[in-house]
Amino acid sequence: MAPSLEDNINNKSNSIAAAVAGGGIIGDEMTTRVTVVGSGNWGSVAAKLIASNTLKLNSFHDEVIMWVFEEILPTGEKLSQVINRTNENVKYLPGIKLGKNVVANPDLESAVKDANLLVFVTPHQFMEGICKRLVGKIRADAEAISLIKGMEVKREGPCMISSLISEQLGINCCVLMGANIANEIAVEKFSEATVGYRKNKEIADKWVQLFNTSYFAVTAVQDVEGVELCGTLKNVVALAAGFVDGLEMGNNTKAAIMRVGLREMKAFSKLLFPSVKDSTFFESCGIADVITTCLGGRNRKCAEAFARNGGKRSFDELEAEMLQGQKLQGVSTAKEVYEVLRHRGWLELFPLFSTVHEICISRLPPTAIVEYSEHTPKYSLVGGPAQFF
Numbered sequence: 001m002a003p004s005l006e007d008n009i010n011n012k013s014n015s016i017a018a019a020v021a022g023g024g025i026i027g028d029e030m031t032t033r034v035t036v037v038g039s040g041n042w043g044s045v046a047a048k049l050i051a052s053n054t055l056k057l058n059s060f061h062d063e064v065i066m067w068v069f070e071e072i073l074p075t076g077e078k079l080s081q082v083i084n085r086t087n088e089n090v091k092y093l094p095g096i097k098l099g100k101n102v103v104a105n106p107d108l109e110s111a112v113k114d115a116n117l118l119v120f121v122t123p124h125q126f127m128e129g130i131c132k133r134l135v136g137k138i139r140a141d142a143e144a145i146s147l148i149k150g151m152e153v154k155r156e157g158p159c160m161i162s163s164l165i166s167e168q169l170g171i172n173c174c175v176l177m178g179a180n181i182a183n184e185i186a187v188e189k190f191s192e193a194t195v196g197y198r199k200n201k202e203i204a205d206k207w208v209q210l211f212n213t214s215y216f217a218v219t220a221v222q223d224v225e226g227v228e229l230c231g232t233l234k235n236v237v238a239l240a241a242g243f244v245d246g247l248e249m250g251n252n253t254k255a256a257i258m259r260v261g262l263r264e265m266k267a268f269s270k271l272l273f274p275s276v277k278d279s280t281f282f283e284s285c286g287i288a289d290v291i292t293t294c295l296g297g298r299n300r301k302c303a304e305a306f307a308r309n310g311g312k313r314s315f316d317e318l319e320a321e322m323l324q325g326q327k328l329q330g331v332s333t334a335k336e337v338y339e340v341l342r343h344r345g346w347l348e349l350f351p352l353f354s355t356v357h358e359i360c361i362s363r364l365p366p367t368a369i370v371e372y373s374e375h376t377p378k379y380s381l382v383g384g385p386a387q388f389f
């Protein structure tokens with residue numbers, strides 16, 4: 001039988017007591033403290049995963065702090081207070097107990113100040129503002145990991161979210177991506193995930209230890225950019241899959257979208273970062289995330305509704321109605337990718353990526369996703385020089 005929460009707490013305090021009695025120095029101040037910055041659908045599941053491990057592992061402090069972007073619920077109560085009273089994120093992950101050692105904190109500065117490990121998991125559009133608020137407020141020796149699938153485009157060019165965190169906060173930042181639909185992991189269905197790290201394998205192993213469970217199998221690869229770009233770009237492919245679902249085009253068409261999408265993901269990643277490894281596309285963050293996201297993700301679902309409505313209802317409207325506060329990442333990512341492609345003169349190399357954005361902004365109808373024209377070959381799935389990468 002799996003150990004209960006109480007068993008884990010008792011086992012852990014017994015081993016700490018034994019270590020102290022035996023002259024070991026496992027004291028409260030010696031343990032690693034974890035803060036999760038974000039408390040949406042995936043943020044809440046990440047906190048649950050981590051909290052189950054901090055209870056079991058002596059090197060971690062039991063308590064996991066989860067920063068909550070405060071909201072007032074329809075009942076008039078504060079979300080953070082309800083999470084702490086019920087141990088559930090009633091808005092973003094209803095029905096799932098997070099673990100009694102997850103503590104919601106709406107004060108960003110106090111949530112991060114003692115953390116040795118910072119787990120960033122908010123929608124990507126909020127990260128620039130969050131980083132600005134965190135400058136000078138975190139431990140200088142903190143390590144970070146980003147679970148965020150998205151990027152920013154600045155005047156100097158594209159900036160991955162892990163780089164934004166590293167550059168603004170002056171800390172190392174790994175990434176964790178994968179075929180990870182949060183609601184499935186919340187009910188402990190088996191998934192895999194990929195940690196991307198830059199140089200330090202020891203810190204990558206620490207992250208694997210923090211996230212790995214019997215139902216969440218984590219592998220580390222030395223390719224931050226490759227892993228993060230897979231997680232980011234698959235959301236554009238998911239929109240294309242949703243369009244063909246909305247057009248009722250069937251499985252063969254959707255498989256074609258996945259194949260061409262993966263090819264463009266690889267080409268785009270390698271053009272931006274030649275160090276990106278081919279093997280990364282065969283990890284959970286690559287092919288597996290393309291498949292799960294094109295079958296069951298939120299981007300796919302909203303894009304299907306968009307195409308069914310002939311593009312007449314905007315993504316903002318559909319997101320608000322269908323996701324109730326959760327956020328799509330694909331529409332803004334498609335725009336950001338398009339800006340990079342246009343700026344670098346690569347639009348014709350990436351027919352799928354560029355067409356998705358043009359459909360999202362209603363410059364093209366949803367049917368353009370599979371149309372072939374001799375005159376405008378960039379709107380075709382067939383060909384596209386991205387195949388040569």
Ligand SMILES: NC(=O)c1ccc[n+]([C@@H]2O[C@H](COP(=O)([O-])OP(=O)(O)OC[C@H]3O[C@@H](n4cnc5c(N)ncnc54)[C@H](O)[C@@H]3O)[C@@H](O)[C@H]2O)c1
Binds near residue numbers: 124126148181183329
């Ligand atoms: N949900 C999933 O299945 C899943 C799985 C893997 C990765 N991800 C990625 O994780 C990241 C976070 O996704 P999520 O599902 O946890 O979030 P979500 O889609 O549930 O987003 C809602 C969150 O955004 C917060 N928020 C709203 N306005 C804000 C503001 N102005 N500033 C800061 N926060 C604000 C809300 O409080 C809430 O916590 C995304 O990049 C997503 O692509 C999600």
Ligand SMILES: O=P(O)(O)OC[C@H](O)CO
Binds near residue numbers: 180
């Ligand atoms: O629901 P989506 O479309 O944001 O995708 C969720 C995860 O990224 C799938 O791995």
